[in-house]
Amino acid sequence: MTTAYLYSPLFLEHQEYGHPESPERLNAILRALDETGVRARLVPIEPTPATEAHIESVHTREHLARVKQLVARGGGHFDPDTYTNESTLDAALLAAGALVRAVDAVMIGEVDNAFALVRPPGHHATRTRAMGFCIFNNVAIAAQHALDAHRLERVLIVDYDVHHGNGTQDIFYDSARVLYFSTHQYPHYPGTGDWREIGKGEGSGYTVNVPLPTGVGDRGFQYIFDELLTPIAERYCPQLILVSAGYDAHWSDPLAMENLTVAGYGALARTLVALARDVCAGRIVFTLEGGYHLPALAHSVVATFHALLGDDDIPDPLGASPHQEYALEAVRRYVEHLKGVHNLV
Numbered sequence: 001m002t003t004a005y006l007y008s009p010l011f012l013e014h015q016e017y018g019h020p021e022s023p024e025r026l027n028a029i030l031r032a033l034d035e036t037g038v039r040a041r042l043v044p045i046e047p048t049p050a051t052e053a054h055i056e057s058v059h060t061r062e063h064l065a066r067v068k069q070l071v072a073r074g075g076g077h078f079d080p081d082t083y084t085n086e087s088t089l090d091a092a093l094l095a096a097g098a099l100v101r102a103v104d105a106v107m108i109g110e111v112d113n114a115f116a117l118v119r120p121p122g123h124h125a126t127r128t129r130a131m132g133f134c135i136f137n138n139v140a141i142a143a144q145h146a147l148d149a150h151r152l153e154r155v156l157i158v159d160y161d162v163h164h165g166n167g168t169q170d171i172f173y174d175s176a177r178v179l180y181f182s183t184h185q186y187p188h189y190p191g192t193g194d195w196r197e198i199g200k201g202e203g204s205g206y207t208v209n210v211p212l213p214t215g216v217g218d219r220g221f222q223y224i225f226d227e228l229l230t231p232i233a234e235r236y237c238p239q240l241i242l243v244s245a246g247y248d249a250h251w252s253d254p255l256a257m258e259n260l261t262v263a264g265y266g267a268l269a270r271t272l273v274a275l276a277r278d279v280c281a282g283r284i285v286f287t288l289e290g291g292y293h294l295p296a297l298a299h300s301v302v303a304t305f306h307a308l309l310g311d312d313d314i315p316d317p318l319g320a321s322p323h324q325e326y327a328l329e330a331v332r333r334y335v336e337h338l339k340g341v342h343n344l345v
């Protein structure tokens, strides 16, 4: 397999002292990729900035203007969580552009698959506003680009960040051309993602939310991917899979209380890679969303690259969760319920 990564030092320039969404996240990932020898096996692709037309394909003109205004003043906050500084506009345009470039590379067969190591993240940014550390919705911009530029009709977005991707859901809520599937701790930030939120109008049935209690571990997540995501994806038959890859569901993450391990993340990525091979000729692009415990983030991203490269062995230097795992039987019952909601039984 040829696997690309997209990265730029410009992503480090967007920062605020003491904020968990920090440049150190990317530094930790790159260090781990180097130390494990994985980076040497990847194809580096230079990201290019998104155009204003890309941004306005999913966001309002007013939203882009507000980002520009704030950055022109040297930075400021959209809300207490969501900062900008003088480099944020450039970094955010490049983050969205990296995803667009990654989609192009995979669609034209330049590489088999790709992972965009970007900041700021994107999945909380709605059509009209920045929030939850996110300025532009990178994955949504990439999905819209795939529909417009590559004339696709069906794109699947899988979001395993521990928070619900309210922005991505919002942008494609009434569309059948993008199926949005999210696993997330619930109730938790940002408060959306109830299983009853299934889309509307033509998009009805094309939003699949799997809100989770705390403590669901590897076996529970894997069961959901095997028994719910896989049949839904096989029925939808996407032409491209995009993944909002958040690593804050790891057991050591300070921002949430799920129980995934590095090995568990590797196994989920392997499932997604196999799914892409079965339904869309292997076309899959990952993009970095959250993940705030630096070693867990770094090793889990390395595990994801192992899956993208097709490696059999995926090491887990951090090991099993010390916390009690949520009962698998309860996950099974819950998946049965969601299968009913989405007409899979």
Ligand SMILES: [Zn+2]
Residues within 6 Å of the ligand: 161, 162, 163, 246, 248, 289, 290, 291
């Ligand atoms: Zn998150």
